[in-house]
Amino acid sequence: MIVYDLIIIGGGASGIMAAITASQYLDKILIIEKNNRIGKKILVTGNGRCNYTNAFLKTTDFNNPAFVENIFNQFDPQDTIDFFETLGIEPKIEDEGKAYPLSEQSSSFLDVFLFEIKKRNIQVELNKEVIDIFKKNDVFKVVSSANEAFLGKKVIIATGGKSMPSTGSNGSGLDLAKNLGHKITEVFPALVKLRVDSPYLKQLAGVKINTQVDLLVGNEVVQSEYGDLLFANYGISGPTILELSRKANEKLMKRLEVFVKIVLIQSLPKSKIIERFEMFKSREIDQSLIGLVNKRFINVLIKEAGIEKNNMVVGDIPKQNIFKLIDLLYDWRLKVTGSLGFDDSQVTAGGIELTEIHESTLESKLIQGLYFTGEVLDVDGRCGGYNLQWAWSSGYVAAKSACEEIRKND
Ligand SMILES: Cc1cc2nc3c(=O)[nH]c(=O)nc-3n(C[C@H](O)[C@H](O)[C@H](O)COP(=O)(O)OP(=O)(O)OC[C@H]3O[C@@H](n4cnc5c(N)ncnc54)[C@H](O)[C@@H]3O)c2cc1C
Structure with missing residues (x-):
């Protein structure tokens, strides 16, 4: 032999x-x-x-x-x-x-x-x-x-x-x-798409943005990535998410609460957004967000901010809801529930x-x-x-x- x-x-x-x-x-x-x-x-x-x-x-x-x-x-x-x-x-x-x-x-x-x-x-x-x-x-x-x-x-x-x-x-x-x-x-699994708990996934499926995404354990940022983020029916993907997925899975295995924080507005300070809402006081809220964020996010953000109707006039909306909306533009959190597993991981x-x-x-x-x-x-x-x-x-x-x-x- x-x-x-x-x-x-x-x-x-x-x-x-x-x-x-x-x-x-x-x-x-x-x-x-x-x-x-x-x-x-x-x-x-x-x-x-x-x-x-x-x-x-x-x-x-x-x-x-x-x-x-x-x-x-x-x-x-x-x-x-x-x-x-x-x-x-x-x-x-x-x-x-x-x-x-x-x-x-x-x-x-x-x-x-x-x-x-x-x-x-x-x-x-x-x-x-x-x-x-x-x-x-x-x-x-x-x-x-x-x-x-x-x-x-x-x-x-x-x-x-x-x-x-x-x-x-x-x-x-x-x-x-x-x-x-x-x-x-x-x-x-690492370099894998993540599942998140959100009622808006169907609405957002297919949206792609280029932004900063942080991984949080509880309230602490443990990793930040900058690049493309994609929404899908099951959750989120794209290079930023693949990079965050290793740590996300590691923390989930330890039964810790894991979130992704999406920064929708990167280049403008909050003061500029406050000015914008002042300027558009008489516009409907959905109209006031056009040109600021991807249109598919508008109804989602309005709902998340607790604003009852997307055609409410900005000036009629309680201040705390407007501030909630502004906060969401800089810190929108989604709870990570898992990943697509080994079948999908790189x-x-x-x-x-x-x-x-x-x-x-x-x-x-x-x-x-x-x-x-x-x-x-x-x-x-x-x-x-x-x-x-x-x-x-x-x-x-x-x-x-x-x-x-x-x-x-x-
Ligand atoms: C979709 C995808 C895209 C990727 N893209 C990139 C990229 O662009 N750049 C990059 O750097 N990395 C990329 N990777 C990762 C990279 O491909 C792997 O890290 C690399 O191929 C690992 O090489 P390996 O030799 O260890 O194992 P593998 O390439 O997985 O090869 C293992 C081989 O062993 C064989 N085998 C297993 N068990 C047995 C057994 N008992 N008897 C006989 N044969 C067996 C398997 O059939 C297989 O052919 C990607 C991975 C995936 C899944």
């Missing part, structure tokens, strides 16, 4: 990167993938454009900055851009350092990967879900659900987290790690406990020769190319470390 130098479980971003890296040093490399194709998730990244790295990456954009620093020091965004250029992917750097392929197609990545895998003679077993891993006499036995066994000197678990399981990442890698004795921190927060992993090689401290890459580890980053960068960097480092160990022992 063939003994592979390296078996990689999971043919996603980090697994493919590991295989290509290792192929520079090793001959017998096997990727085992449960789907009928590799890289399924890559196709849906960046809305089909694949935001594959971020030129402004900082380690503080990740949940575990100290841990990721060791890995990014070995393979950073510039290395990523250079690496993909050698494969044929020309970069296009957009706002906030987000890098996309010049082709604007995530399928370009899959095409170059398939080309490289063939050229480098990397073996791929598709439609095989790994269900067990054993180690005996320095050799790993990797068993698939069809009860097939594969032998390898080193193993990389690159199975992803639990986000968007339709792409293959169903959390089975976490179970494999657990069975091998690793601790798993609590996992929950990344999994939590994963394999990092204290059990060597921070410069990604080798298990419990089982020599076993490595982990990508989202299966307790590492997640912001939206904007950070999570794929983690996949590339961790795939590179784990493969390089495994190769060095093999060469040392041969």
